[in-house]
Amino acid sequence: MTVFTSHSPVTGEPVGEHPVHGPEEIGAAVDRAHAAARRWAACGWAGRRARLRTWKRSLARRMDEFAELISAETGKPVHDARAEVLLTVVHLDWAARNARRVLRRRRVPSGLLALHQRALLDRRPLGVVGVIGPWNYPLYTPMGSIGYALAAGNAVVFKPSELTAGVGELLSASFAQAVPDHPTLLQAVTGHGPAGEALARSGVDMVAFTGAPGTARKVAAVCAERLTPLLAECGGKDAVLVDASADLDAAADAIVWGAMANAGQTCAGVERVYAVASVHADLCERIVHRARALRPGADPEACYGPLTLPGQLATVERHTKEALAGGAHAAHGGPESIRPPYAHPIVLADVPEDSPAMREETFGPTVAVNAVRDLDEGVAHANAGSYALGAAVFTGSRRTGLALAARLNSGAVSVNSVLGFAAIPALPFGGSADSGHGRIHGPDGLRAFTAPQSVTIRRFRPPVDLTSFATSRRSAARTINLGRRLHT
Structure with a gap:
């Protein structure tokens, strides 16, 4: 063989x-x-x-x-x-x-x-x-x-x-x-x-x-x-929404883990972030601070390993280069972060929404952080892509978080965490559109x-049997008219 x-x-x-x-x-x-x-x-x-x-x-x-x-x-x-x-x-x-x-x-x-x-x-x-x-x-x-x-x-x-x-x-x-x-x-x-x-x-x-x-x-x-x-x-192109009321340290910590863990090779990992403009710069700084501390490698102390599929390195490099060519700026890392077989962390900001880095699944240790006027704009951007697998919302209000979750197309949403659903077996997992179907x-x-199999067992003879030719037309019509009156 x-x-x-x-x-x-x-x-x-x-x-x-x-x-x-x-x-x-x-x-x-x-x-x-x-x-x-x-x-x-x-x-x-x-x-x-x-x-x-x-x-x-x-x-x-x-x-x-x-x-x-x-x-x-x-x-x-x-x-x-x-x-x-x-x-x-x-x-x-x-x-x-x-x-x-x-x-x-x-x-x-x-x-x-x-x-x-x-x-x-x-x-x-x-x-x-x-x-x-x-x-x-x-x-x-x-x-x-x-x-x-x-x-x-x-x-x-x-x-x-x-x-x-x-x-x-x-x-x-x-x-x-x-x-x-x-x-x-x-x-x-x-x-x-x-x-x-x-x-x-x-x-x-x-x-x-x-x-x-x-x-x-x-x-x-x-x-x-x-x-x-x-x-x-x-797979997915999962988005995170960050409100001005959010705990930015907690948001940055979760975003970096969601984007970089497993070298970014997670179908429901973080790939896009939409932060309201008033906290965008502050959030970027906190994300970059954490990303700088990460080191890929093969030793036990490494934060993550290589890209398992070697060809994926080319996708990460292409997405990064096209984003920068379109007007984005590299808050941390860049094309030079690709050092086979590893991709070091890359944090991009102000990435054009039509860039592959915002539309296609990158599947590498990168994250794009864009500013939005308000959360309404963030929801619109999060829902605009062809994927609908997972998402996350960071906000100081649980009520706001639940309201935003209800507006997102994603099959799973975490509030004030990322990938919270993965460890809860009672919750279904799956998406729609390019993220697939079924759970x-x-x-x-x-x-x-x-x-499913439907089974019926006849318990007794009904007064008027509508499934028998032996039932008179008159009795059947009377029963049907009674049923009609009950539904009008």
Whole structure:
């Protein structure tokens, strides 16, 4: 079998070798998953919960093993990778514990017209979910689909990014080791783009994809061939609004972390800031002060690592140069901050709104800080782009913060923090437009991997049965007229 090699983005040295799975191997994995899904369904809510929590405890015990591999394949510091594993464990635990409560069969009102029927709503697992994962958070992000899909009663075939194939293989192996009676419930298949295409075309019952909008459109086209449902999370260009009443130190601290953590390679990370003019200069100074203290590197004391995808350095450089050419000024850093494989922090100010740095996802340790007349203008700019994933608001008034959150198009908004929703498993996560569609996490994330089934049970013979030819026209007409009067 053909193999490919994953490499360290820091040194370029090989990290591991992985098979290039073709359509036949991927189809066989999906066939095994269909059989595994039937056995998994037979476990019932309690059996699935117990097994998933056993797996959760195993992941927690193996945190350092996972973190070391995540660090090796992505370049991020081990302490960041350990935090990623922790978030993964927290979400898996919530999904396992809450699946029955959210998805169990429930009675719904029948209404006067169908009083003789008992109405039940059931939610059934889809069967096999194909998950196509990213490289920036190679464990936490795909597990937002994998963990919730498993808790909902499905089997999963996981195609990790070719940059982080080892993490995907370790994840699949860890499940088989923790839950040995279901060894094919979670399987990893590896390869490049064609492997993802083959998975989408393989007969899975749903595809959950995380990646760039352009790739999502290609996956959607393949899914359309079989009308396979697609859940897509496609990144963002997240904005932060800063009011004059805000705690500027807290805002600057959160903005720098949101923009620079993980080398800026966070789909819901901070890329744009709109501060009211009266505090813009002060906020910029505080942001620059904190950005100057950051140092990328490969050692344990580094604040963040390299850009995992080498080609992303060119995007960061292009966005920076075009912003400066358009009239922006560099409050800190600039094109010279690109020193492969690292990008040092870049803070831009007064960036033209039509610049790529304000319209396209940069996905690097940069942030643009612009002044606005008022928060109304800030909301207008924040909503003007094609992405709608996350956002944040900093203000001295919670009421103002909630009012602004309601006006933002983003799927998730944090008030006086950034990315506050990431660590709360009960909250759904996802966006719209170029940020994709559908939700992971929370009750909505569990429901996303099920199909509703409506069930009615006839309780007694109604006085007038509108579903029988034996009912006289006169009786039926009288009943229908009575119903009309009730609704006019």
